[in-house]
Structures are given as C-alpha cells and as structure tokens.
Amino acid sequence: MKSLAEVFAESLMIDAASVVDSLAYQSIKEWDSVAHMVLVTALEDNFDIMLDADDIVAMSSVAKVREILAKYDVTA
Secondary structure (H helix, E strand, C coil): CCCHHHHHHHHHCCCHHHCCCCCECCCCCCCCHHHHHHHHHHHHHHHCCCCCHHHHHHCCEHHHHHHHHHHCCCCC
C-alpha cells in the first residue's frame, strides 16, 4: 500500500514533497476535475475502499482527504 502522499503525487503528477495538508483542489493546475477523478480511483484502489459521492465532492484539500479516509478506517 502506498502512502497518501505517494497516491497524490502519482495521480496529480507532482512531487511528493508538494503534498501538504494545505494543498487544495484547483489551487494548482495539476489538480483539475479530471485529475480529481484519477485521484479518487487511485485512493479507492490503494486503500481498498469505495468513496461515496458526497465524499468525492468534499475532497477539497489533502487535509480533508485525510479526514474523509478516517471515516473508512484508513490512517493516512
């Protein structure tokens, strides 16, 4: 299983060092709506979960993704 930073980095094609809690959706050109869905798929595959629509919409930052994953008993 990859770390949350690795999943973000690979999905958004950015350096893992850029993956900080304050990184927000659409705050960088790499995290657009298409990359958001790539990220969702990668999170689901990597952590063996199925995110619901409300969670996908709520994924507004790395910190928020951590919070959402905690609902699924994923420590990231």
